[in-house]
Amino acid sequence: MTTIPDRLKVSPFFSFYLIQAIQIGVGILGFQRVLTKAVGNDAWMSIILGGIGVHVIIWMMYQILNKQNGDITDVHRVLFGKWIGSGFSILLIIYFCLLTITILRSYIEVVQVWMFPGIRISLFSLVILIIVFYIVNGGLRTVTGMAVLGVVLPAYLLFSLFYPLKYAFFENLLPIFDHSMIDILKSTKDVSLSVLGFETLLFYYPFFKEPKKSQKWAHLGSASTIFIYLLVMIISIAYFSEEQLIRNIWATLTMLKIVQLPFVERIEYVAISSWLFVILPNLCLAMWSASRGAKRVFKKKQRSLLVVLLLLVCAGSCVLKTREQIEMISDFTAEIGFYFIFGYIPFLFLFSSIFYRMKGRKSA
Amino acid sequence: MRKVIFLLISIMFLTGCVEQKIIDDINIMSAVGYDARDDGEVKGTIVIPVYKADKSISNESFMSVAKVSKEINRQSQMKSADPLENGGIEVVLFGKELAERGVYEITDTFERDAAIGSRLYMAVVDGKADEVLEKNLGNLGTGAYLNTLFEHNMRHRELPRSNLHLFMYSYYSKVKDSFLPYVKLTGNKVKIIGIALFKGDKAVDYLNDSDMFFFKALMENFRNGAYTFKVGEDYVTTYNITTKRKYEIEDPLTQPKVKLRVKLEAHIREYSGETLDPKVIDLAGKSLEEQINKRSEELLKRFQDKGIDPIGIGVLAKTQTRNFDPEKWNETYPNATFEVSSKVLITETGVIE
Numbered sequence: 157m158t159t160i161p162d163r164l165k166v167s168p169f170f171s172f173y174l175i176q177a178i179q180i181g182v183g184i185l186g187f188q189r190v191l192t193k194a195v196g197n198d199a200w201m202s203i204i205l206g207g208i209g210v211h212v213i214i215w216m217m218y219q220i221l222n223k224q225n226g227d228i229t230d231v232h233r234v235l236f237g238k239w240i241g242s243g244f245s246i247l248l249i250i251y252f253c254l255l256t257i258t259i260l261r262s263y264i265e266v267v268q269v270w271m272f273p274g275i276r277i278s279l280f281s282l283v284i285l286i287i288v289f290y291i292v293n294g295g296l297r298t299v300t301g302m303a304v305l306g307v308v309l310p311a312y313l314l315f316s317l318f319y320p321l322k323y324a325f326f327e328n329l330l331p332i333f334d335h336s337m338i339d340i341l342k343s344t345k346d347v348s349l350s351v352l353g354f355e356t357l358l359f360y361y362p363f364f365k366e367p368k369k370s371q372k373w374a375h376l377g378s379a380s381t382i383f384i385y386l387l388v389m390i391i392s393i394a395y396f397s398e399e400q401l402i403r404n405i406w407a408t409l410t411m412l413k414i415v416q417l418p419f420v421e422r423i424e425y426v427a428i429s430s431w432l433f434v435i436l437p438n439l440c441l442a443m444w445s446a447s448r449g450a451k452r453v454f455k456k457k458q459r460s461l462l463v464v465l466l467l468l469v470c471a472g473s474c475v476l477k478t479r480e481q482i483e484m485i486s487d488f489t490a491e492i493g494f495y496f497i498f499g500y501i502p503f504l505f506l507f508s509s510i511f512y513r514m515k516g517r518k519s520a
Numbered sequence: 521m522r523k524v525i526f527l528l529i530s531i532m533f534l535t536g537c538v539e540q541k542i543i544d545d546i547n548i549m550s551a552v553g554y555d556a557r558d559d560g561e562v563k564g565t566i567v568i569p570v571y572k573a574d575k576s577i578s579n580e581s582f583m584s585v586a587k588v589s590k591e592i593n594r595q596s597q598m599k600s601a602d603p604l605e606n607g608g609i610e611v612v613l614f615g616k617e618l619a620e621r622g623v624y625e626i627t628d629t630f631e632r633d634a635a636i637g638s639r640l641y642m643a644v645v646d647g648k649a650d651e652v653l654e655k656n657l658g659n660l661g662t663g664a665y666l667n668t669l670f671e672h673n674m675r676h677r678e679l680p681r682s683n684l685h686l687f688m689y690s691y692y693s694k695v696k697d698s699f700l701p702y703v704k705l706t707g708n709k710v711k712i713i714g715i716a717l718f719k720g721d722k723a724v725d726y727l728n729d730s731d732m733f734f735f736k737a738l739m740e741n742f743r744n745g746a747y748t749f750k751v752g753e754d755y756v757t758t759y760n761i762t763t764k765r766k767y768e769i770e771d772p773l774t775q776p777k778v779k780l781r782v783k784l785e786a787h788i789r790e791y792s793g794e795t796l797d798p799k800v801i802d803l804a805g806k807s808l809e810e811q812i813n814k815r816s817e818e819l820l821k822r823f824q825d826k827g828i829d830p831i832g833i834g835v836l837a838k839t840q841t842r843n844f845d846p847e848k849w850n851e852t853y854p855n856a857t858f859e860v861s862s863k864v865l866i867t868e869t870g871v872i873e
Contacts, residue, residue, distance in 0.1 A: 270634040323685060330839035397693030413638040414685055422607070422637060 165363050166300045168370035175214075175354050175377035177303035177437040182262040183350035184385065185431075186406040188392045193402050194343040195335045197328055200389045202340050206347025207382030213497055214354065214378055216505040218371045221361045223512055228358035229452040231504070235511055245453050248358075251492055252446035253465055255353060256439055257472040258489045260284060261482055263435045264473070266406065270428055281473040285466050287436065292444045292462055296363045299440045306437035310430045314384070316423055317391055319415040324394035348497060349490040351381060353438060355497060359445040443469070547580075547600055548608035550663020553649030554589065554626055555615035561585050562618065562626075564592030565650040566604065569661035577661045581653055589626045607635040610667040612642045612684075613649040613703075616723070624691070624721035631688055638685035641670040644716035644723055646704040657710060666710065670701060673712055678732045678746070680715070680739040691721060694846035695834025702726055719828045727819075734815045737763050737782055738831050746789075749804075749811055754793035756804045758786035758866070772837035773848070776856035778820070782812055787868040796869055805864040812862040820858040829853065 191199035224231045228248065232241035264280055291302050357374065364370045392407050395414075404410045412424040420426060447462040454461065476482050553565040566582045582604075584595035597604055612630065614623055630636050643666075645652055658665025673679040682700055690698035700723075702714040715727040715735055727735055733747045742763040748755055763784045770777040788796065788804065823829060833856065838844045 323689075325835075327835060327839045331842050331844075334842050334844075397689045397696075399692035399694070400688060403692070410638070413636075416637070416639055424634075 160362055162365070164295055164297065165365045166297055168364050168366050169373045170300050170304070171357070171364065171370035172373040172377040172380075173303040173307050174300060174360065174441065175357065175374050176381050177306040177434075178353035178356060178441045179351040179378065179381040180307075180384065180434060181259055181353065181438045182266065182431075182435065183352075184388060185266060185408045186404070187346070187350040187385070188389060188401055188407040189403075189405060190346045190349075191343055191389070192393075192398060194346065195339050196398055197330075197393050198333065198335045198340055199343070199393065200329075200386055201332075202343040203347050203382065203386050203389055205341065206344035206351070207379070207385075209344060209348060209498065210351055210354070210378055210382070211375060213501055214357070214371075214374050216501055217355070217357055217361075218368075218374070220501075220505055220508050221358065222368060223508060225362070225367070227360075227362050227448075227452070229449060231358075231508065235504075235508060242453050245449055248496075249446045249449045249453070249465075251489075251496060252356070252442045252449070253469055253472070254485070254489045255493065256442045256446070256469045257476075258486045259435060259438050259442070260469065261473045261476050262486060263431070265479070265482055266409070266428060266431070270406075270409065271425060278470075278474045281470050284432075284436075284439070285470050288439045288443055289462065289466055291436070291440045292447065293459060296360055296444060299437070299444050302440050303437040306433050309433045313427055313430060314387075316412055316415050316427070317387065320391055320395040320411045323414060324391060326394045328393050328397070329390070345494055345498075347385070348494055350385070351378075352490065352493040352497070353442065354378065355493075355501070356441045356445040359448050360441075541603075541605065545602055546605045547602045549604055549606050550608055550661055551611040551613065551653060551666055552609055553613035553615070553645070553653045554592075554618050554623075555648050555650055556618035556621050557585065561587055562589065562592065563650065564589060564596070565653045566593070566596050567653045567662050568600075568604070569663060577659065577664075579656050579662050581650075583650060589629050605635075606633065608663075609636060609640060610663050611670070612640060613652055613666075614642065614644050614700075615649040616644060616646055618649075619644040619700075619716060619718075619723035622721045627684065627687060627691070627721070630684055636684075638683065640684040641667060641701075642682070642684060642687060643670065643701040643703050646702060646713060652703075652705050652710060655705065655708065657708065669710060669712070673701075676744045678736050679712060680732075680736045687718075690830075690832075691718075693832075693835070695829070695838050695844075695849065696832040697828045697830050699830045717823070717826070717828055717830055719826070724828060725822070725826050731815070731819060734812065734819055735830075737765065737784070737812065738780070738816055738819065741765060742784075747786075747808075748790075749808060751800065751804045751807050752793075754791060756788055756792075757790035758804075758808070759789045760787040760868075761785070767833075767836050769833070769836045769840065772840055773852060776833070776837060776852060778833055778836070778856055778858050780816065780820075780858070780860045782816070782860065782862040784808070784812065784862060784864045785867050786864070787870065788866055789870055801866050801869065805866050808864045809862045812864070813860045816860040816862075817858050820860075824854060824856065827854075 188199070191202060195202055220231060224234065229245045232244045235241065236244060260281060264277055268275055291298050361367055388408055392401060392411060395411055396404065396407065401407055409424050409427065412427055413422070415423040417423060443462065443465060446465050447458050450461040450465065451458040476485060547568040549566050550569050551567045555563045557563050563583065563585045568580050570578050570580050572578060582596040582599050584592045586592045586595055593604065593606065630640060653662060656662065670679070674681050679701055687698045687700065690696045698718045700716050700718065701712050702716040703710050704713045714729050715732060716723045717725040717727065733745065736742060736745065742761050745761040746757060746759040747761065748757040761784060763782055766781045768779040788801065793800065823831065834846070834849050834853065837849055
């Protein structure tokens with residue numbers, strides 16, 4: 157287990173920002189559509205259920221990491237040996253790169269559709285990725301700083317949710333339980349997809365000064381994310397009729413089209429621009445985790461690995477041209493992410509529990 | 521040195537990425553109108569405000585004929601000196617004939633276009649939309665005039681709220697129908713003469729001015745409004761009307777019974793008779809109650825006969841039924857019976873006793 161020097165570590169309460177910053181991303185701009193398709197006006201219940209699921213997973217991750225007192229590459233090496241363990245870690249790195257591509261490309265798509273149709277994807281990706289390089293290069297402390305900014309700065313956008321309330325018909329929430337409990341449970345999958353990314357915790361866990369103390373804050377961060385999702389979902393259900401909500405790809409942004417302020421004609425342009433602050437910590441955390449993992453596996457300098465990974469991401473982002481392709485890659489990433497979080501982590505949790513119990517028995 | 525070069529390269533990347541739109545060099549569309557033509561095509565009229573050097577504002581309009589509305593924009597671009605931008609559209613007018621033929625194709629483009637706000641006002645014109653838009657209306661430009669006309673009438677008067685978002689909301693909800701203001705060109709002004717009721721995207725019925733008050737009372741809670749009615753031989757004008765309404769529905773699936781209770785508070789501003797004593801006030805309240813009950817029931821029956829549901833009785837039924845089937849509801853809706861009861865409270869009678 158490598159020890160991390162104290163000057164590179166962050167205080168435990170920053171896990172609040174680290175978790176929340178990555179859970180809120182492009183997903184919140186349009187997560188309503190899939191959920192409404194599945195369970196209509198009961199979608200808010202699946203958010204609560206999905207949120208509980210996420211909390212359980214966070215708890216499991218802490219259990220795994222607490223026993224190891226290292227990051228996921230250590231866990232893999234100890235549990236599966238050097239070769240198989242490294243294999244798993246590499247899969248994880250690829251997954252984080254995919255996640256970065258999805259986030260970056262989805263954001264550029266929003267900018268394309270809503271603001272500048274003529275934007276050049278390659279240039280825009282490159283400019284953003286240069287910023288990402290600059291931040292990740294500063295180490296986890298800089299990334300954490302970005303995460304704090306990413307949570308605090310765009311927080312004012314929550315106030316814009318008051319405007320749709322004028323046109324909200326809360327009777328749309330009735331009747332409760334219009335869909336069966338099984339449907340609601342099934343759709344919790346779609347919820348977990350939109351909060352993907354918090355598994356970066358597996359990499360930055362050893363960077364906390366007192367890792368065990370950060371758990372409380374991680375749960376709080378996740379709870380606040382779920383609360384924001386719940387708020388947006390309930391307002392969307394009330395503001396749109398069901399069919400309308402299913403038709404809108406970015407329902408949250410469409411909702412902002414109703415806002416009218418004396419000094420700015422259309423708030424969604426401001427929102428999309430500020431959204432870069434939400435996207436940046438997402439990209440930085442995912443890329444930091446990927447490069448950190450690569451460093452641990454390949455034992456090379458993190459900076460050069462980061463450059464390689466960023467170039468891969470940039471290429472990946474430029475390849476995707478149409479809405480269908482973007483949707484395909486994000487569905488694919490989401491699918492992998494879902495099975496990783498709700499399949500692999502519980503498996504790892506059980507496996508490591510059994511492993512340490514056996515080991516404890518042997519040494520006793 | 522490396523850093524400086526890096527910075528310079530970044531700056532080079534950051535310039536000239538996208539098309540610039542400088543406000544002095546574009547024509548901002550403020551209102552558009554669409555009319556049906558006999559050959560199935562649509563005639564579009566686009567109005568832009570022209571700001572003159574003496575600070576007065578006049579209008580310029582472009583007319584084009586095409587199959588779809590974006591093609592109208594393209595045709596008009598070919599006539600416009602500066603590029604036309606559609607982000608500033610505030611009002612859309614439909615000619616009566618087009619409204620009866622269906623407006624979905626046009627409203628869908630507006631909803632789809634990211635540049636266009638959801639607050640866009642839409643209205644149906646008695647006659648042709650281009651006749652209205654050709655005129656120079658108001659002193660702030662036709663678009664701004666129409667925009668403020670609808671805004672204050674919806675906020676403080678008897679016109680129920682409607683805009684692009686609410687229109688699409690009702691259009692897509694299977695249990696509610698939409699409506700739009702119905703206007704007419706009278707001289708150099710546009711007058712709101714009633715409500716155009718839609719079934720799907722087609723206008724099927726028109727309410728006149730005197731029904732508007734009751735229609736709004738059915739639709740939403742009043743915060744301000746005025747109504748004049750007859751008490752015996754004299755006329756009473758009430759203003760500052762605030763209403764609260766409550767709907768209840770029984771047996772929504774078999775024999776729906778819709779109960780509506782309206783609570784109305786108002787001030788009396790004008791009385792054409794001799795003295796405004798408590799007896800008259802009491803009588804005025806009673807007579808207003810009767811009128812609300814009668815006219816509202818008439819309206820509800822009228823909607824039922826036309827097979828439309830602008831109030832959202834279907835929404836009411838839906839909130840009480842799991843696995844709601846809109847088609848079944850359409851079969852039971854004609855069987856619904858209505859019962860309106862109201863309570864009027866005259867709170868003030870002006871500054872003179």
